[in-house]
Amino acid sequence: MQKQILIVGAGFAGMWAALSAARLADKNQQHIDITVIAPQPELRVRPRFYENAVQTLVAPLQPLFDVTGIRFLQGHVEQILPGSHEVSWQDTNGENHLHRYDRLVLASGSHVNRDAVSGAAEHAFDLDQLESAAVLEQHIKDLALQPESEARNTVVVCGGGFTGIEMALELPSRLRNILGADAKTRVVVVERSAQPGGRWSQALRDVIIDASAELGVEWLVNAEVESVDAAGVTLKDGQVIASQTVIWTVGVQASDLTAQINAPRDRQGRLHVNKNLQVLGHEDIYATGDVAYAATDDKGNHALMTCQHAILLGKFAGNNAAANLLNVAPLPYRQEMYVTCLDLGAWGAVYTEGWDQQVKLTREEAKKLKMSIVSELIYPPKADRAVAFEIADPLAPFV
Numbered sequence: 001m002q003k004q005i006l007i008v009g010a011g012f013a014g015m016w017a018a019l020s021a022a023r024l025a026d027k028n029q030q031h032i033d034i035t036v037i038a039p040q041p042e043l044r045v046r047p048r049f050y051e052n053a054v055q056t057l058v059a060p061l062q063p064l065f066d067v068t069g070i071r072f073l074q075g076h077v078e079q080i081l082p083g084s085h086e087v088s089w090q091d092t093n094g095e096n097h098l099h100r101y102d103r104l105v106l107a108s109g110s111h112v113n114r115d116a117v118s119g120a121a122e123h124a125f126d127l128d129q130l131e132s133a134a135v136l137e138q139h140i141k142d143l144a145l146q147p148e149s150e151a152r153n154t155v156v157v158c159g160g161g162f163t164g165i166e167m168a169l170e171l172p173s174r175l176r177n178i179l180g181a182d183a184k185t186r187v188v189v190v191e192r193s194a195q196p197g198g199r200w201s202q203a204l205r206d207v208i209i210d211a212s213a214e215l216g217v218e219w220l221v222n223a224e225v226e227s228v229d230a231a232g233v234t235l236k237d238g239q240v241i242a243s244q245t246v247i248w249t250v251g252v253q254a255s256d257l258t259a260q261i262n263a264p265r266d267r268q269g270r271l272h273v274n275k276n277l278q279v280l281g282h283e284d285i286y287a288t289g290d291v292a293y294a295a296t297d298d299k300g301n302h303a304l305m306t307c308q309h310a311i312l313l314g315k316f317a318g319n320n321a322a323a324n325l326l327n328v329a330p331l332p333y334r335q336e337m338y339v340t341c342l343d344l345g346a347w348g349a350v351y352t353e354g355w356d357q358q359v360k361l362t363r364e365e366a367k368k369l370k371m372s373i374v375s376e377l378i379y380p381p382k383a384d385r386a387v388a389f390e391i392a393d394p395l396a397p398f399v
């Protein structure tokens with residue numbers, strides 16, 4: 001029987017894992033059955049979900065899988081059964097199936113957790129998944145149909161991490177376009193740290209503070225959300241902010257499938273993996289992208305839940321799963337270079353290099369780079385076997 005690699009998820013990590021596994025089999029002139037199971041044969045470009053026209057931020061994958069000999073099954077994996085080397089999955093007609101694997105690559109991503117505070121699940125919006133981001137986009141457009149009020153004109157962004165900042169700084173101009181230039185709009189970021197960008201370098205924090213001030217985005221620091229309801233947000237100190245638009249951005253968790261594997265996980269539910277991205281204690285299961293807690297170097301740095309890490313983690317995981325079946329030496333995952341490129345709305349953007357976040361570019365220069373990253377670099381390669389395999393090499397140049 002042909003050896004089988006099964007990849008769960010067709011995000012950044014899953015797509016690249018499939019291509020990288022297919023590349024190595026091709027290079028060694030051997031055949032491995034490579035199957036991807038995911039809800040859609042498309043890459044959903046999550047890093048852009050703070051933008052308008054969210055429904056268009058997807059890229060088809062079927063043509064790419066067709067030219068590279070990757071089988072795609074549309075559905076959801078429900079259970080991982082390591083004992084029998086199978087997963088149970090449900091197709092789009094609701095029928096259940098079992099799929100055998102020799103090597104499993106778990107690439108099922110992450111999701112924001114809106115259950116952390118009372119009322120957030122019912123009354124807050126998020127921009128984590130295509131569907132929820134589209135609901136938020138429509139809601140913001142529909143504010144124009146509501147009577148003028150403080151609550152209509154105020155957006156509260158809960159959490160001042162990268163996602164919260166990109167959303168918040170995009171909002172002043174979007175609200176002006178929708179509600180009119182004279183509307184008294186207010187965008188407030190509620191942040192638990194003592195200052196904006198609390199954990200980041202002083203240089204990056206200064207840029208964020210400057211951009212927020214110029215765009216009129218307010219920060220409430222040392223502040224925590226107690227509850228959310230239809231009228232707005234109540235903070236732990238009792239302060240109430242009237243708002244029809246509360247956006248939740250904190251508490252991202254790895255896919256729940258990680259809990260089905262008996263192995264150590266970090267606070268966010270990510271599976272601990274070794275240098276080859278095998279889950280500890282499970283040599284035939286690889287974890288990659290947002291579900292992997294992986295060391296990037298020997299200095300104590302670990303991959304973050306970012307697309308930048310998911311792409312390379314995917315390439316290494318797919319390569320190593322195939323290498324394991326082909327009796328080829330694996331490539332230990334390394335990703336020493338770490339950059340951030342943060343969209344700061346009408347102010348521009350900021351680009352930093354290194355884990356100490358040295359600011360290298362700001363404003364328009366950084367914005368151009370941001371646009372090229374999110375509209376070109378992170379998109380799938382064209383449906384050309386040779387091109388895709390060249391880029392799928394884990395050692396091909398990448399940031």
Ligand SMILES: Cc1cc2nc3c(=O)[nH]c(=O)nc-3n(C[C@H](O)[C@H](O)[C@H](O)COP(=O)(O)OP(=O)(O)OC[C@H]3O[C@@H](n4cnc5c(N)ncnc54)[C@H](O)[C@@H]3O)c2cc1C
Pocket residue numbers: 008009010011012013014037038039040045046047048049050075076077078107108109110127128129162163255257288289290291304305306307308309310341
């Ligand atoms: C609003 C926002 C902004 C962001 N901005 C940035 C940024 O600027 N820079 C950056 O580097 N990163 C950014 N990120 C993070 C980045 O998007 C993620 O780290 C990246 O998507 C992770 O890739 P992944 O392949 O691990 O998971 P995902 O891209 O989430 O893909 C997971 C895949 O698994 C599938 N799946 C899930 N459950 C199952 C199941 N049970 N069965 C089968 N398939 C399943 C999903 O449908 C999907 O195909 C941002 C994220 C968000 C939400």
